[in-house]
Amino acid sequence: MKSISYILIFFSLELKKVFCLLNKAEYFSIRTEIINEMGLIEINNFISPNRVLCIVKCLDRKECNQLYFNRETQKCILFSGFSTKNNLVTKQSALLAKVFTQNSSSECIKETEYWSIKMNSCLPCPVTFKRYSLNSFSCYHMSQNDMKFFEAKSYCEEKSAFLPRPKTSNERELIRYLSNNTKTWVDSFIDSLGEVYKWGDGTNVTGFKNGQPGNEGDNSSRLNQNVLIISDLCFFDIEYWKTFKTICQIF
Numbered sequence: 423m424k425s426i427s428y429i430l431i432f433f434s435l436e437l438k439k440v441f442c443l444l445n446k447a448e449y450f451s452i453r454t455e456i457i458n459e460m461g462l463i464e465i466n467n468f469i470s471p472n473r474v475l476c477i478v479k480c481l482d483r484k485e486c487n488q489l490y491f492n493r494e495t496q497k498c499i500l501f502s503g504f505s506t507k508n509n510l511v512t513k514q515s516a517l518l519a520k521v522f523t524q525n526s527s528s529e530c531i532k533e534t535e536y537w538s539i540k541m542n543s544c545l546p547c548p549v550t551f552k553r554y555s556l557n558s559f560s561c562y563h564m565s566q567n568d569m570k571f572f573e574a575k576s577y578c579e580e581k582s583a584f585l586p587r588p589k590t591s592n593e594r595e596l597i598r599y600l601s602n603n604t605k606t607w608v609d610s611f612i613d614s615l616g617e618v619y620k621w622g623d624g625t626n627v628t629g630f631k632n633g634q635p636g637n638e639g640d641n642s643s644r645l646n647q648n649v650l651i652i653s654d655l656c657f658f659d660i661e662y663w664k665t666f667k668t669i670c671q672i673f
């Protein structure tokens with residue numbers, strides 16, 4: 423099995439065509455990266471002669487975040503919430519996500535401003551934070567020194583920020599760029615063996631490197647590795663007392 427991040431990138435390449443097809447949508451575009459795993463809540467379900475109509479219906483409904491279309495059965499399902507239900511995606515069917523895009527008039531010009539989805543406007547980044555073109559919806563800050571996990575977490579929290587939650591491939595690319603492809607803390611830890619890694623916002627972490635989290639260490643019946651880093655676009659569990667680069671994020 424290929425690693426998840428590879429699959430995500432593959433999907434986004436494969437479905438780029440759809441993006442072009444739909445550019446006419448004024449305020450939205452369909453992004454095919456799988457965003458997170460809040461779970462899908464079905465809001466409508468009907469037979470659509472083609473995928474475009476299915477997408478248009480989703481664009482029409484504010485609460486629609488994701489859609490599923492199957493060419494064979496012509497089934498169109500609209501969902502709120504996001505999911506990484508890869509099992510829904512086959513040759514005949516696709517799961518697409520709707521995300522806000524900036525329109526030209528609302529684009530933040532300064533690198534010290536970001537597009538707040540919540541406020542629907544450009545907001546200033548905090549001092550020492552910067553916005554990067556790979557993710558217009560956040561600002562990032564980099565520490566001078568390497569830190570242990572919980573130091574890094576507090577460091578960001580003191581800045582009213584948090585450790586990165588790079589759910590999309592663009593955000594992972596950005597972290598790779600910012601960290602110069604070195605290991606970097608991300609916003610997830612567990613307290614007990616076998617617990618599921620979740621982001622600080624409560625959603626499941628997906629995109630682990632194959633075989634991870636592995637809890638490597640001298641004693642597999644003890645929690646040896648309880649925090650996550652990102653390295654080369656994939657997540658790993660690791661010991662909290664190691665020291666790495668710290669990046670903080672706000673949105």
Ligand SMILES: *[C@@H]1O[C@H](CO)[C@@H](O)[C@H](O)[C@H]1NC(C)=O
Nearest residue numbers: 449522523524525527528542
């Ligand atoms: C796009 O720009 C217009 C004009 O400034 C604004 O009214 C509208 O809210 C913007 N839409 C989005 C999604 O930012």
Ligand SMILES: *[C@@H]1O[C@H](CO)[C@@H](O)[C@H](O)[C@H]1NC(C)=O
Nearest residue numbers: 459460461462505618625626
């Ligand atoms: C999160 O992961 C757990 C364990 O794998 C799973 O039971 C749960 O359904 C997942 N949550 C969502 C929203 O997918």
Ligand SMILES: *[C@@H]1O[C@H](CO)[C@@H](O)[C@H](O)[C@H]1NC(C)=O
Nearest residue numbers: 598599600601602603604667
């Ligand atoms: C980034 O990493 C490369 C390869 O390890 C290294 O040669 C380069 O100096 C690093 N750049 C910075 C700004 O740290």
Ligand SMILES: *[C@@H]1O[C@H](CO)[C@@H](O)[C@H](O)[C@H]1NC(C)=O
Nearest residue numbers: 615640641642643644645646
């Ligand atoms: C492994 O860890 C468990 C739980 O902490 C402990 O009970 C056990 O004695 C340890 N085994 C070894 C070989 O250290």
